[in-house]
Amino acid sequence: MTQLDISAPSDGRRAYSRYLAGRIVEYAAVLLIALTLNFALPRALPGGPLKLFGSPEALARLTEDERAQIATQYGFGRPIPEQFLDYLKGVVTLDLGTSLSDGREVADALGGALPWTLLLVGSSIVITATLGVALGVVGALRRRRGKGSGLLAGAIVVDSLPQFWLGMLLIVVFGVQLKVLPTFGVSGIDGVTVGGVLQHLVLPVTTLVVTGMGYLFMYTRSSLLTVLTSEPVQHAHARGVPYGRLIRRHVLRPALLPVHTILMLEIGFLAAGSIVVETVFAYPGLGRLTFDAISARDYPLMQGAFLVLTVMVVLMNALADATYPLLDPRARTGGSR
Amino acid sequence: MRGTVLRPLIVTAALAAVTAACSADAQPSQSAASKATASSVTIAISSDEGTLTPFTNQTGYPGNNLVKLIFDPLAIVEGENVVPLLAKEIKTTDNKVFTLPLRSGVTWHDGKPFTAGDVAFSVEFYRKNMEGDSAIDVRPIQSVTTDGDTVTMTLKAADPEFPRRLLADMAMLPKHIWQSVTKVGTAGADKAIGTGPYKLTKYDNARGYTLTANTSYAMGKPRVETLKVVVIPEESTQFAALRTGEIQLSSRIVPPQQLAALEKQPNMGVVKGTEFASTLLAFNNSRPPFDRPEVRRALAKAINVDDLVKTSLLGQGKAGNPGFIHPESPIKADQQSSLYDVEAAKRELDALGASPGADGVRMLNGKPMSYELLVQSTSTDRLRSAELIRDMFKAIGVAVKITSLDSDSLDAKVWPGYDVSKGRNYDMSMWGWSAPVMLSSGTIAQLFDSDPDDGSLNIVGYKDAETDTILDELRSAPTMEGRTAAAKKLQARVVDQLPFVTLYYRNGAYAFRKDAYDGWTWQNGSAVLNKFSFVDYKLT
């Protein structure tokens, strides 16, 4: 009656595969809607890619025919349905076209930015998740010793700073005043080295971790407290289940389920990069690439960037849904155990 | 609990103390040794510039400046004058037929010789391919003929500004490389082969450009072996990186509020000069009541342009010449006196019958004088000026609502499709023209002409028959003296009609690290990113 009424308790495996099959159809529909929007929204923006083909003063001189010729030659002037079909075809054959700004293959442009984003945002998520969840657990368990509240206050204070602001502050303090860390880019001027890349990661990652941790902290803490005071746990406690085992088996696992959802979402957004942090630190990731593509009205590049984001988010959402029943068997069978 | 709340505050207070201490003990350094040469200089720009060919750079400044380090035109502007570069001399008797003997011994970066055939090819190539930021409008050229090492260009009409406007701007293209290019907008970095003092040796979207000195450059010796160009979008980060020494020049104008502090830094130098980019307040002349010159005149008188310069730019600018043309422009027009006179503005509005309503806002022809002012949300000096103008208009009983938009959304309202014949949808807008507009009488004429073809920059929709007559005179004058005289007439007419208000021209101020390289040379129109900053030219 909730998730899957048809599943008989004895038939978990088959139910699970039907559950997955249903999900795949649903996600295909989501993907199609998303693709349509990804195509339509860029073209709804005021202005267009013509400005990529000259200064405004130079474009103003062009006649109507000359404008039309450029628009046709570079593809953005063809009939919309034709462009849409081309785009869908491209998505299927993984041919994303060429960027209007610099003629690169969109796939190359995305491929160039992806590793940097994975490095920056990926390492931030790992650190944020570890710290946020660990502190959240400590905050909940030590709630009444003052430590929990102190942690909470600390998390809120650092969490309430805007990223661009904190980033600038870090640059001024650690770059300009203390001169210990580089302020921009992915590596030194003279080449990419492991040490250089790590050094350049410190400030942007710190910004992302500090501004992202509070949420996970507060969330974990709340979720944990709820479970901690729930009847089953109170009963188990009354039954004399040892403290460590109680926390591990009866508290942490159910409490971290919603946290799992958040984390999966965050990983899905990984592909969006972080526009603000990448801008402040001149980090050449997907966030900045997307922002530049939007400012340039570079339709193919925008479509490509949104496609990557779409696929990542849908994938991670699907993964979250698919793994959820595995983590909590009761959700799978709608509790009809 | 209290301790934990307070701790971060204490930390931030300590940070503030560190910051204050560091800015206090920064003393100007007198002892920096002159660095006339350098092995490597890093320059920060604000956005990617594509593959640095004349068709693929994205901005005029600094994109075109970088392209011109790789490509040479036939002539170059040095100080006030146009001097030959790839041409040996520029010969003309009537400003219509230009004879250009070419310099010998010049080679392309790939070693092939530069020939008259390349010049003829370039002109024809630009004629066919009009797209591209540094592409040149060669339509004034009637024909190009070559005779050995000499090129002769014949114009459709005499044009005294031809050397400055075309010869000094038209980057020469190697025929053997560009003849096979059909889609110029997507030309790759392998097409960035010129005769210029620097070769593009590396381009990587993630990490920027590497330009290497062209050791066989015929016209002089480059003083910097390697130029690195990095992209740093955020202004504050650029100046922070300059302070740390990670970059040696920021291509952005130093924000006025940071100038004094930056000049006090040791090892920091600032080159200053005149810029020709203009900032305007555009009235939509095709929408009442801005279609009436008397209304525009009255509004213009309420704007204290000196206050805008003093406040929004902290004095780092020059108040707008009411007739638009910068007094130092090569057109050599007049310096005119300020229009600012609040009492006159009020009197003139009274005379129009616009008397204040209950809320203090004047009513003109039964409608409140309440208008929307568009402003680009990325331009801080324009945002602040818009706020000041709102206050200035309030003082004469005109209400202003500021709407800030990203520049493309704003362009779509003010200048849809960059085609003035498509109309416009705004009351008032902050606007700006880049430096090249100020440098030739041809583009200045385009700002005012009522015919959409001749007035392709007339974004305000200004229509005035008398102005059109003056513009014909300006365009057809065969000598510079004739053009200057016509420009002065134009200025007088513009002050009378005021299709827009010229607010100010920002001063150029570019900061660099003296300890790395201090050979930066100012050139009006291209600031410090020009060939003279990097090459000792021997052009005679």
Next chain:
Amino acid sequence: MMLQRIARRRLLGTQGSVGAAILAVVVAVAIYGVALPDSAGRERVAEPYARPGPGIPLGADDLGRNLLEQLIVGAGTSLSLAFIVAAITTAIAAVVGGAAGLGRRWLSTTVMRGIDVMLILPELILYILAAAFLGQSFGIRVAILSLILWPVPSRVLRAAVLTAWSRGHLEVARAMGAARWWLLARHASYLIGPLLVPIFVRTAMRAIIYDATLSFLGLGDPTTPSWGTTLYWVQVNGVFLSDAWTWWALPPGAAITLTVLALALIGIAVEDRLNPALKEAA
């Protein structure tokens, strides 16, 4: 042991009262700001970048306008933006998350996939489109921020509902034939209720910060007074590099932090009250 300690605590400790007191002060300041004349913080009263002095306790901004007045006037905009957006978002999240967790399968599926589509929408484009075609009035800003902020909390709440749904005593109640919505209202609400607290606090804060960040990206309206706007101009004017830091940058930052802190403290108190295990034990 530990659990008993939790249970023994009094419900509304000092934390809740401290939070309420701080919030009361901030709201009072905001109301005072709304009562100020239109010219407050907009009139040029001093030299640009003036240091704190008589009449301008926090100095003046780059146009010579009273920074203290801007802070007070900004409180109104920022607080109302934060509260309205947070209230809308949390309400949507509760209803949508609840529906997705408890509703029939088709409903749950539709809602969840709808959320997915919302998550994928490129938000920057939405901002640009909204600003260009709808304007930047307060209502539009609230609407667009709510639109962008609701999907994540909804998804999180659904996960929480699913967890709550399978709790033993809920199953018992269901076996006894109780209606779903009754079950949600009566039993599950206290399990997911506490999760609404961090969502509300977080969203309120996000709304203030988003407002400032949009200006930073060149998509906002940096001429309307708000705390976020002040932070934006702090950054633009390089205030970090001068000693104006203490009177220009710190106050709006501290104001945002204090507000969020107050909300969180109250939130914890409310959370305690919502949690019946604690209440019963008390």
